[in-house]
Amino acid sequence: MSVVRAENIRFVYGGGTSFEKTALDDVNFEIEEGEFVGIIGHTGSGKSTLVQLLNGLIRPTEGKIYINGKDIWEEPKKIREVRFKVGMVFQYPEYQLFEETVYKDISFGPKNMGLEQDEIDKRVRSAAEFTGLREDQLESSPFELSGGEKRRAAIAGVIAMDPDVLILDEPTAGLDPLGRDALLSQIVDYHKVRKNTVLLVSHSMEDIARIADRILVMSKGKKWMLDTTHNVFSRGKELENIGLRVPQITKIMMMLRQKGINVDPTVLTVEQGFNEIVNYLS
Amino acid sequence: MEEFIEVKDVYFQYEGTEGEDSSAFALNGVNMTINKGEFVAIVGHNGSGKSTLAKHFNSIYLPTTGDIFVDGINTKDDDRLFEIRKKVGLVLQNPDNQIVAGIVEEDVAFGCENIGIPSKEIRIRVDNALKAVDMYDYRTHSPDKLSGGQKQRIAIAGIIAMEPECIVLDEPTAMLDPQGRDEVIHTITELNRNMGITIILITHYMEEAVLADRVIVMDSGNVLTSGTPKEVFAQVELLKQRRLDVPQATELIYKLAGCGFELPKCVLNEEECVQALIKYCSLQKKNG
Amino acid sequence: MPGKSFIHKMDARAKILLLIVYIVFIFLCYNFISLAVMTAFTVLVIALTKISFIKYLKSLKVILVIIILTGILNLFYGSGEVLWEWWMIKLTTGGISNYFFVIIRISILMMVSSALTYTTSPTDLTDAIERLLKPLSFFHVQVHEIAMMMTIALRFIPVLLEETDKIMNAQKARGADMESGNIFQRVKALIPVLIPLFVSSFRRANDLAMAMECRCYNGGKNRTRMKILHYSVTDLIALVFSAVMFVGVILCNLYFPNFV
Numbered sequence: 001m002s003v004v005r006a007e008n009i010r011f012v013y014g015g016g017t018s019f020e021k022t023a024l025d026d027v028n029f030e031i032e033e034g035e036f037v038g039i040i041g042h043t044g045s046g047k048s049t050l051v052q053l054l055n056g057l058i059r060p061t062e063g064k065i066y067i068n069g070k071d072i073w074e075e076p077k078k079i080r081e082v083r084f085k086v087g088m089v090f091q092y093p094e095y096q097l098f099e100e101t102v103y104k105d106i107s108f109g110p111k112n113m114g115l116e117q118d119e120i121d122k123r124v125r126s127a128a129e130f131t132g133l134r135e136d137q138l139e140s141s142p143f144e145l146s147g148g149e150k151r152r153a154a155i156a157g158v159i160a161m162d163p164d165v166l167i168l169d170e171p172t173a174g175l176d177p178l179g180r181d182a183l184l185s186q187i188v189d190y191h192k193v194r195k196n197t198v199l200l201v202s203h204s205m206e207d208i209a210r211i212a213d214r215i216l217v218m219s220k221g222k223k224w225m226l227d228t229t230h231n232v233f234s235r236g237k238e239l240e241n242i243g244l245r246v247p248q249i250t251k252i253m254m255m256l257r258q259k260g261i262n263v264d265p266t267v268l269t270v271e272q273g274f275n276e277i278v279n280y281l282s
Numbered sequence: 283m284e285e286f287i288e289v290k291d292v293y294f295q296y297e298g299t300e301g302e303d304s305s306a307f308a309l310n311g312v313n314m315t316i317n318k319g320e321f322v323a324i325v326g327h328n329g330s331g332k333s334t335l336a337k338h339f340n341s342i343y344l345p346t347t348g349d350i351f352v353d354g355i356n357t358k359d360d361d362r363l364f365e366i367r368k369k370v371g372l373v374l375q376n377p378d379n380q381i382v383a384g385i386v387e388e389d390v391a392f393g394c395e396n397i398g399i400p401s402k403e404i405r406i407r408v409d410n411a412l413k414a415v416d417m418y419d420y421r422t423h424s425p426d427k428l429s430g431g432q433k434q435r436i437a438i439a440g441i442i443a444m445e446p447e448c449i450v451l452d453e454p455t456a457m458l459d460p461q462g463r464d465e466v467i468h469t470i471t472e473l474n475r476n477m478g479i480t481i482i483l484i485t486h487y488m489e490e491a492v493l494a495d496r497v498i499v500m501d502s503g504n505v506l507t508s509g510t511p512k513e514v515f516a517q518v519e520l521l522k523q524r525r526l527d528v529p530q531a532t533e534l535i536y537k538l539a540g541c542g543f544e545l546p547k548c549v550l551n552e553e554e555c556v557q558a559l560i561k562y563c564s565l566q567k568k569n570g
Numbered sequence: 571m572p573g574k575s576f577i578h579k580m581d582a583r584a585k586i587l588l589l590i591v592y593i594v595f596i597f598l599c600y601n602f603i604s605l606a607v608m609t610a611f612t613v614l615v616i617a618l619t620k621i622s623f624i625k626y627l628k629s630l631k632v633i634l635v636i637i638i639l640t641g642i643l644n645l646f647y648g649s650g651e652v653l654w655e656w657w658m659i660k661l662t663t664g665g666i667s668n669y670f671f672v673i674i675r676i677s678i679l680m681m682v683s684s685a686l687t688y689t690t691s692p693t694d695l696t697d698a699i700e701r702l703l704k705p706l707s708f709f710h711v712q713v714h715e716i717a718m719m720m721t722i723a724l725r726f727i728p729v730l731l732e733e734t735d736k737i738m739n740a741q742k743a744r745g746a747d748m749e750s751g752n753i754f755q756r757v758k759a760l761i762p763v764l765i766p767l768f769v770s771s772f773r774r775a776n777d778l779a780m781a782m783e784c785r786c787y788n789g790g791k792n793r794t795r796m797k798i799l800h801y802s803v804t805d806l807i808a809l810v811f812s813a814v815m816f817v818g819v820i821l822c823n824l825y826f827p828n829f830v
Contacts, residue, residue, distance in 0.1 A: 043429070043459045057739050080745055088743040095733075096740035098765035108762065112745030143769065147328065157744060174375075174456045176328045176486045177527040203460050206530065243461065248530040248552055255556045261563060270530050274537050277559070281543060281566070340784060364786050372784040379774045380781035384692045384725045391796035393785035404796040426728045440785060 001069050002030035003165060003197050004054060004086075009063035011049055023049040025221045027063070031165075031199070031214075036191055038212030038229070039201045042243040045218040047201055051167045054199075055086035068164065084113050087163030091170045093154035097142040102133065102153050105142050109161040120160075127160035128153075130190045132182065148179035152186070159190065166190075167199045172207065184211060209233060209247045209268040217244070234266040249273040283317040286448060286480055287339060287370075292348035294334055294503075308334040310503035311348070318447070321474045321481045323491035323511075325526065326500035335500070336452040336484050340370040353447070368397060371441030375453040377433035386428075386436055387412065387421040393444040404443075411443040414477070415469050431462025435469055442473065448480035449473065455487060467493065488515075488527045492550040499526070516548035531555035575620040576804060578689045582698035584805040585686050588812055595816050596679055602667075604822035605674060611815045612678040615685050629684040630677055637676050644668040696720040698799060714790030722778070730771065737766045 011024040024046045031037055041047040052058050053065060056072050056079045065072050072082045087109075090096070099105035106127055110120045128138060131152040137145065142153050155171065168187065172180040188211050191198045199216075202208050208215060208229070215232040217224040219242040225232055233239070236246040236254050245251070253273055254265045263280050267273045294309035309331045316322055326332045337343045338350055341357040350357045352366050359366075371393075374380050383389040387408050394404040412418040415435040425433055434454055441449055451470065455463040467490055474481045483494065491497050491511065498508040501524055507514060515521070518528050518536040528536075531552050539545045545562055549555045577585075592608075599605045616626055630637070645665045654661040687695070700717035707713045738748065741762045748759045 043461065052739070055743060057742060080747065083743050083745055088740075090736065090740045090743070093740065095766050095770055096737055096744075096762075098762045098769075108741075108746075109744040112747070161744070178327050178525045181525070245460070249534065252531060252534065252552045252555050255552060256559060259556065259560055261560065270533050270537070273530075273534055277534070277538060278541065281563075337780075342780060342783060364788070367784060367786050374777060374781055374784075376774075376777055378729055379777035382725065382778070382782060383721060388691075388693045388796065392782075392787075395794050395796060396786040396788060398792045398794050401794060401796055401798050404794065408796060425725075437781075444785065 001033075002066075003033045003068060004031040004199075005029075005066040005069075006050075006054075007064045007066070009050075009053065009060050009065065011046075011053060011058070012061045023221055024053070024060075027221075027223045029216060029223055029226050031197060033164075033197055034195050036188075036198045036200070036211060036213045037226075038208035038215045039199055039218065040203070040205070040208060040215060040244060041218030041224075046221040047218045048169060050218065051088065051169055051199065051201060054165070054167060055088045056082040057088070080112075084109075084161050085163055086165045086167065087158040087161050089155050089158050089166070089168045089171055091173055092151075093158075093171075094147070094150035096154055096157075097150060100141060101139050102128075102142050102145070103138040105153060106138075106157045106160050109157055113161060123160045123162060124156075127156040130159055130193075131156040131186055148175055148183070151175070151179075152183065155183075162194075163196070165197045165199065167201070169201045170203065171200070172202070172204070180207075187211075205233075205245055206247045206249075209250070217242075219243075229268060230266050233268060236265075283320070285315050286318045286320075286353060287316040287482075288351040289314045289335075289338070290349045290351070292335075292338065292345040292350060294331075294338070294343060295346045296334075307346075307503055309338075309345070312504060314498060314505060314508070316448070316480060316482060319474075319478050319480055321471070321483070321493070321495045322498060323483045323485060323494035323496070324498045324500060325485060325488065325491050326506070327486070327524075327526070330500040331503040332484050332500045333452050334503075336372065336450050336482070339448070339450045339482065340367050340372050342372065364397065368444055369446055370448045370450060371444060371446040373434070373437050373441060373449065373451040373454050375456050377430050377437060377457065380437050381425045381433060381440075384424055386417065386423050386425060389425065389436060390421075390439045390443050393440055397444065407443045407445070408439075411439040414442055414473065415439045429462060430458045431465040434458065434462065434466050438466070438469060438473075442477075442479075446479065448482065450482040450484070452484045453486070454483075455485065455490065463487070463490070486527070488529050489551075492529065499524075511550055512548045515550060535559075575618055575689065576808075577615065577619045577685060579802070579804050580689075580808055581799050581801050581805050582690050582694040583702055583799055584801060584808060585690060586695075586698055586702060588808065589682065589686050591812070591816065592682055593679065595819050596675055598823065599675070599819060600823045601826050602671070603826050604819045605671065607815060607818045607822055609674065609678055611812075612682055615682060619685050619689050621685075621688050625688065626681045626684055630680055633676070633680055637673055640676065641669050641673045644672045692724045693721060694797070694799070696724070697795070697797070701799060714793075718790075726774070729774075730767070733770055734763065734767055737763050737770075 006027055006029050009024055009027040013021045013023055027050065039047050053060055059073060067082060067085055072079065097105050099108065103124055106124045107120050110123050133149065133152055133156060142150060145153060158166065171187065172183055175183065184207055187198065200212065212229050214227060215229050216226045217232060224242060233246050233250050236250060239246060247268060249267060249270050253263050253267050253276065256263050257265045261280065263276050267276055289312050292309050292312045293307050295307050312335060324332045324335065334343065338345060338357065339352065341363055344358050352370055355362050355366055357366055381389050382392050390408045390411055391404050394407055399407065409418065412421050415438050417432060417435050417439060420428065420432065425436060455466050458466065470481050470483065471493060473479045483490065485491060494511060496508065497511050497514040499506040499514060506524065507517060507520065515528060515532045518533060521528050529550065531549055531554065535545050535549045535555055535558060543562065546558050549558055596608055599608055616623065645668065646659055647665060647668065652660055652662050696717045700713055703713045742748065746759060746762055748756065751759065
């Protein structure tokens with residue numbers, strides 16, 4: 001059974017007013033348990049609306065969303081439980097920190113779930129470990145941390161709820177390359193250990209190419225494609241037409257192939273590209 | 283080339299981080315010169331001192347020791363503060379937080395109004411500045427509805443209207459989507475080329491740095507290396523060791539060259555990379 | 571709302587002054603005839619702005635509760651023939667006429683105020699207020715600073731509203747419950763929203779201060795303006811016309827004192 005299923009989703013902003021705008025139209029897809037799915041799309045393609053629909057922050061105008069086979073709006077009063085199952089990390093999540101200590105802040109979610117103190121403690125510590133926060137930082141104020149650490153503390157706050165599905169909306173925005181690589185590898189490790197489903201929204205095709213199993217491409221409020229990373233990036237020209245690009249290395253291989261050099265145009269990392277060219281040249 | 287900014291042995295310490303060891307200093311004896319009309323990119327990690335240095339160029343911060351001269355004026359010269367800020371404009375990272383007025387053209391006029399330009403002249407300058415960043419059609423709009431890239435171009439227009447000789451941009455694209463980044467980078471390269479404005483671009487995107495005339499890499503409050511983009515990115519090993527990014531095209535060619543293939547030392551973008559590989563292949567064919 | 575109507579072209583200072591006089595006169599209306607004169611004036615102003623009447627009706631929606639409440643309050647205070655009585659509540663002819671009088675009064679007041687805000691940009695407004703208050707600087711009131719604060723507040727209100735929305739969503743995603751519970755629980759539930767909002771406002775204020783410094787901001791000293799407000803013939807016409815209206819109101823009050 002798929003863990004996330006969207007059925008004929010339509011979402012309209014400002015319904016009934018002159019500002020009415022269809023953000024999503026007839027979106028259907030299924031995501032299997034344990035998958036790592038990248039979500040890409042031009043700004044305004046509807047990807048941010050989509051992820052907010054998935055954890056019940058907004059309600060679809062039409063259509064249904066199933067988490068573990070259950071329609072999330074079947075009982076609107078229990079929508080909070082959906083949010084515990086589908087953890088959502090927003091852009092610049094460090095702006096949500098508010099408690100006196102990092103520990104208390106991370107435990108905000110688990111506390112809202114009504115867990116026992118022991119369980120909360122266990123979860124806070126393991127979430128902090130996943131995101132690379134040190135034990136002694138747990139007792140300091142979140143506002144004393146560096147930018148990258150704040151971001152990790154905020155992500156730990158969502159991971160501590162131990163959601164079945166973790167959604168991250170551009171978790172690396174504004175970080176420098178060092179912070180970005182560290183955070184991405186922590187997310188990948190987390191996914192490997194917990195084996196839950198991760199959805200990652202990103203503008204960086206290089207990052208998505210490196211870590212996603214499948215990619216959901218959104219364009220103008222519609223699902224453009226949902227397929228393996230390899231298959232998505234093999235349609236480079238079409239992606240460019242909808243305002244997206246492919247990783248630089250993929251682009252290079254595509255250009256080489258156009259010039260008659262017979263290499264596989266769908267490589268995703270520099271490593272693969274290097275091997276491919278070495279093979280060709282030797 | 284004429285020198286415009288001269289940084290002489292500058293040390294800087296934030297208040298509250300006093301101490302003698304070098305880690306207490308955000309800037310650790312920086313020396314550099316920026317020439318008139320140059321497009322310089324300064325790259326480095328967070329905490330490398332690049333943003334701290336940016337705020338020294340127009341006297342927002344003053345060196346703890348050492349001196350900075352802008353067109354011959356010491357940035358410590360309090361009497362000539364506004365003269366310096368008129369010459370060197372600074373654009374900050376967050377596009378939302380640097381727009382003062384609720385209407386685009388009035389925000390662009392803000393700086394000119396502060397330095398006492400006559401009304402009629404402000405109107406002309408504002409219109410020209412908005413045209414230079416390609417935002418003239420939005421002059422009567424509210425900034426709220428604009429995209430990040432558009433807001434950032436408004437902020438740049440506000441600086442251009444003051445007719446500076448140099449614009450310093452402190453990570454202007456860090457919070458933007460790829461389209462917004464392209465818009466902003468396109469705008470500043472045009473300003474450099476067409477209006478001869480000196481550009482100092484602080485960034486951690488290497489794809490942006492390769493467009494500059496000169497790249498300065500900062501690390502731990504000091505200059506690690508500098509030179510033309512080709513010279514700097516040829517040092518892939520050094521950059522990787524400091525965990526700095528290198529464009530994928532550059533990395534690929536570097537790796538191939540490392541395996542004994544005869545390729546150029548450094549390429550900066552996909553076109554150069556493909557050209558180099560094709561040239562290599564055709565040479566191989568000729569040699570059989 | 572941008573536009574090129576007669577009212578749009580008027581000087582913001584003239585508009586503010588006329589609005590103040592208008593408010594005074596609305597409260598000077600004693601009878602339905604003078605109120606009719608004011609209503610006619612209001613309709614004329616609205617027509618001159620060339621903005622759809624529906625927009626004005628929408629502006630009334632905001633204060634609908636106030637209109638209804640004050641209306642109802644006035645309904646039961648009045649003399650005259652008793653039409654209906656129940657316990658301590660009496661409905662009289664005077665009460666009913668009071669009811670309509672008050673409702674019309676508040677409604678046209680709101681609509682004319684909207685006419686001002688619809689036809690004047692926020693910056694023009696603050697600018698006009700700054701100039702009108704200028705004489706106060708004689709008493710060491712920091713007029714320029716007040717105006718600057720208003721400009722910045724107007725600019726950042728939408729930014730902070732959007733930010734509030736984002737933070738609320740982020741906390742809701744962590745299971746914060748803001749929709750249920752008693753008043754104390756609800757106030758407590760706001761803490762996770764308010765603290766981040768404060769922190770971010772301080773950060774923004776810091777950034778903005780730096781951005782303003784970068785652009786040579788130095789208070790009101792030696793400052794020029796791109797747009798200079800100047801009174802024109804338009805304002806004179808408006809002034810004369812309004813004066814006629816207001817004289818009409820006074821005359822109506824005097825000649826029909828009892829027409830209530």
